[in-house]
Amino acid sequence: MLIFAKDIGKRDHKHVLEDKLPELKQYMEYQRKLFPYTVVRAGLDLAYKELDDILDFIENGYRPPENSSRREYPTDVNQWYKSRFPWSSAFLKMEEMHFALVVLVKAMDSFG
Incomplete structure (x- = not known):
């Protein structure tokens, strides 16, 4: 499959145009510094x-806590x-979504 054509385990991908385009080089340097765990956790x-x-807002009678x-x-x-x-x-x-997010955050904490 095309989606798996690149090795996603490789951390320091280098774009072929980085040497010609300084803005692209700066952007790629920023991307290489990101750690996937941090992005997902955020x-x-x-x-x-x-x-x-929002759940606190609902519990407080639809008034800001x-x-x-x-x-x-x-x-x-509901629309929100x-x-x-x-x-x-x-x-x-x-x-239920709130509970699922709590479980996911706790699971990520176990890796940190």
């Missing part, structure tokens, strides 16, 4: 924090959930 943390904030740093809350929570989590919202309720 995404999980963001998703968890967003969903946790006092200790929240979030400034904006959705007027239609479907747009933020389009795939999982088809078969998981918000509370």
